[in-house]
Amino acid sequence: MEALSLEELRAADERTLHFTPYGLGGAVAPEVALDFQQHVVAQYTLAADVAEGTRQRFEQLRRVHAYGLLCYDLFTMVSDAALLVIEQALRDRFIDIHNGAVVVQDGDGNEHQISATDYADFYEQYRKLRGRKIQMGPTRTWTPFKGMLHDLYTWARRERLLRGQRNRGREKAIKALRNMVAHPNGYHLTTPVDAAHTLGSLAEIINQLWGHQTPGGRLYPAPIDRRTVAVGWNAEGDKITICQAENLPTAAKSDEWEYVLVKAVFSPGEAEDPTLFEFDSLVENTTYPCDLLWGPGKQSQALVWLETNQPAADTCDHLDRIFLIRHHDGLLHLPMRPEIAAGLPATEHAGTWYTIRADDPRDAFSHARQLTQAAPQHTSTGECGQCSAATIKRGTHAQALAAAAHEGANVVPIRPPDVRTPGRLPRSIALQP
Template sequence: MQIIPLAQLRETDERSQRFTPLGLGLDRMLAPESAATYHQETVAQIDLADDVAQGTRDAFERLRNIRAYGVLCYEIYTLVNDHALLVIEQALRDRFIDFHDGSCTFAHRDGRENTITIGEYDDVYKAAKRYSPGRGYRLRVGGGPATVEFNGMLDGLRTWARAAGLLRGQRNRGIEQLLAKLRNSVAHPSSTHLLTPVDCAMTLRDLAEFINQLWGVPTPGGRLYPAPAERDVLFIGWNANGSMTLAPADHLTAGLIRLDDIEQCVIVRAFFGPGARLEDPDLHYFNSRYENTRLPTEYLWGPGSPTEAAAWLTTIHPTCDSVDLLDQVFAIRHDGDRLYRPMKPGVVALLDPGDQTGHWYLIQADLPQDAFIHIQRLLAAEPECRQAGECMACPVEILDQGTVEELVRRGHLAPTSTALPPAFCLRDDIPSWQPAPLRTNREPARPSARRSRRNRRGGAR
């Protein structure tokens, strides 16, 4: 090992100086003092919720503090990033202890139950080995009836956290699984790698979101577990030529919208803000009954003339609201050879009986398109897709299925308003249904080359 003089240890690493507020500087770099300030500021606003366990908090703060020294040694960013992945399991362990508050119960398939006292996680791990799934035991989640297979390790903890309702988002299931794989690759490395300050900062942000969500605190504007986001009251106007105008609804009553070319309009609650992170790119496809937009959009009034819209706004004074972007519930109808676009269950409950025929699926998903694609794959008999529960291949969970009468009887369909929205779509070229995939339409799987050779030789022995 080469001994590095103290003066050299104090020198700023040029690679860190190349990362600037304007991006990677190939022909410029920050001054040493500016680099030290900038790299600390990128993670300074990442805070943990007050209720987070002290052990998890200390581990996180230790990583954030050490990261500041990356300005002197670039490799520190990789070390902090990798160790942050290990903190995921520590956070799950600490949350398990808090959640079960001194004891946990393992239920046997024959009805026997064993309740153990836990003071630290080692007690849980030993009990999980003693009362393992292989011996017919499952962990009871809190004081409720739900049970899960539990081995005391990272996968078991993730399954437990999901069953306990501590983690949200259907797409996040895949991300959580990926984080677990990355953690395992760090714990059992087979190669080396070098990451950037940006990678490290993003991992710390994701870790903070994960930890806060475990303790029931979503992150405002978060990437993984966002807090409910605010929707604006929006004016959408159009004409027969296809021209469309989108603006905040209060601009209409304030006379700030040019109405020369607007023939019809609607008022909705939606995510709108040019340049904003949550601007919905699919507002032009809004349908009053079907979920065509990427983010939740709520019909309020219309269609009608701008004058009528202004009068309604002046009388009703609709306000903004906040909605959760994760784990939305959609209803999808399969009727004969038609597969209809996703709808909200509250709208389905108000439909005329003639529009309620067929087989309906109630699906929990973050995006309507995720739900629709899953049912397409399900009807096409894709082997990876499940008929019920969480799908391992798609970011969805099927909550229930059946006729409308069956879903109403089970309490899964109920109107959320007193009147059914009038049927209209901003784009006439967006159909409300597509041809349903048929199992017979699937091409048979081609035999592998090895199997073909064996067949030519007279079949397998």
């Protein structure tokens, strides 16, 4: 190893200077680079009730990240260490949830209570007892548990500490990256951008484990804001306009246009539902939940309605949504909300119904399509190992609704007006026998 002088150790690493607030480019002054790197990681904070050991490890990584100004290799070390901290967070939360007392089952089916101050203490006792299972989930089902990272993730999922069906795939990838770090097989170098990204993911995971969602988060976002939005289309149906309700008076459209007013995610520059132009009041086509408030009607009528009605803004949670999907006479119908499925006339109850949990209606529909085609490896019960959806129930209309209600979904029947935008998607597709 080449010995460095104190002066050389204090010198900024030239590679770090090229990462700037404006992207990768010409080198900036060391003071600017330091301020930028510290600003990037300062936005990642932990909730006040996070276990102290996990908090200290996280703060240690944020602090060391700044030293990447002097040694570029530290970004790789921070990123790798962050993946290892996830396991510590799971362990700390495990002990926290059980209040230091865990009931376990040994190989002979005998039950024991383990009292432990930390996870290492618990695991040592568990191993000596030849522990095989612990109770998980709302039903406290005895579930195999070996105490490794995979088992801790399974436990966190069963306890509903981690959310989102698409996140199951991301969590699997994070576990794989962690295993690569724990059992390295070569050299790698990480950028400041990647290191900060990993720290951000770590903060989201830790906060979610302690029941705190992240506003604007990438993995476990807090409920997103919705507001009143006008969606309009011309008589020919070949043009669509979308604007916030307060901008409707200046939309400069004649009364030849039809409008609906909906509660939707549409804040340009902040968060926008990219599928609002596919709105359908009876089936789920939009990325985020979208509710019909008024319409259809003319622009002047919409403005009159808005003068006497001022719907308040609200928020919606778009992870782990519950959808009902009907399969009947060779047709697979698009996903519905449980309350809309509950409001269907009796003539539309026939067929096989699927109650599916997914983050997006397209994920739910794709999964149901695979199930109807008996696609191999797509799980017909519970979490699917091949896609971002979970099957809660397959059965009759009444059984599907009962399953949705059991999961906490609203099943009070509603029957909104039949409204959809032009160029709309079909409400069902024919499947090959």
